[in-house]
Amino acid sequence: MADRDPKKTELDAGAHVLSGNLGKTVQRLRKAYNLSLSELSEQSGVAKSIISQIERNETNPTLATIWRLSQALDVSIERVLATATEEPFLEKLSRADTPLLVSDDGKCRLSIIGWIKTVEWLQWYDFQCDPGGVLESDGHQRGSIESLSVLSGELTVEVADRVEVVGPGESARYRCDGRHVIRNRGTTPAHAVMVCILKAAVME
Template sequence: MGVEGKDKARALEAGAMAVSGQLGKTVQRLRKAYNLSLSELADQSGVAKSIISQIERNETNPTLATIWRLAQALDVSIDRVLQGTEDDAFVGKSSKAETPMLVSDDGRCRLGIIGWIKTVDWLQWYDFSADPGGVLESEAHQRGSIECLSVLEGELEVEVAGTIDRAKAGETLRYRCDRPHVIRNRSDETAHATMVCILKAAVME
């Protein structure tokens, strides 16, 4: 192999290592974002735990079939996995008219769905408002879920399994929502809050 051939080979090898390095970081970042252990990702993808570990440490160059299985398990495209962390700038915008709205049974509470549809399985967030006397009753979410209610205006009360607490503007309540829970506005003023539900928190066993 001539000098030119060796230089080209070294360039290709360096390029492969760069892609592999980005790949390892991306797989690890996505796995942690989904709160998956190496074993769980191995079970979901069919890729051996040892191989995934080597990929994350950039100790191996995986086949396209392996990348495809990991991409399927992480619910992303192969392009996204190979692209690494150097994504283009992303800005999305929804108008008020485009924001889906849920209304409580009593008609006094409104939930504007401002979260991203792509995260709905594990993270949901809402713009919440409640007229005086408004009550929002919710069924239990999946085990390990927590909810964060940050009051922007007025005062709200939360009840979970017989435990009641209240928050005023500037305060946040965090509570288990893997059991029935109720939000009430007992004041004579409209209350406004941001609500975030983490469905796979698994932090309150």
């Protein structure tokens, strides 16, 4: 993946939630627990002013902020983000609104195209890597699996002492609960789709 700490970095990477019902949901849950803004702020570590802005839908909080609020309210992120009604669902995200992660060397870019509600267990990205680019990642939780499907160019995947070269139309699937590295050793840019299953069954 794109981050050394797979969950925290993504949560803090500036991925924003666009949900008209988010503020109402947070306010409803806070009042259900009979919490004041100050009390929820103290329990969550989120500034009182930020919570107030969220409830008024005046800001798009990061996933990290929503995570802290969900923990303080003792509910899942999915429930916090859930819509208030069962209306038909169709969502479009523009390129400008799609969160982007960049590797340390600046040569690898991962657009977060996965659904925000699945971030705790399923993440997927549009991955582009310039020649010479290196994406080094520490391990995710035990049993996690990553799948890399190359659309163009060529990428090398390194997992422990295993190395595989993946070309156009090919996919590599591997355990990502240990350090893993993706490199572009070629002379042309590479483009791939990356999916990470964070709660896969443990493989012995």
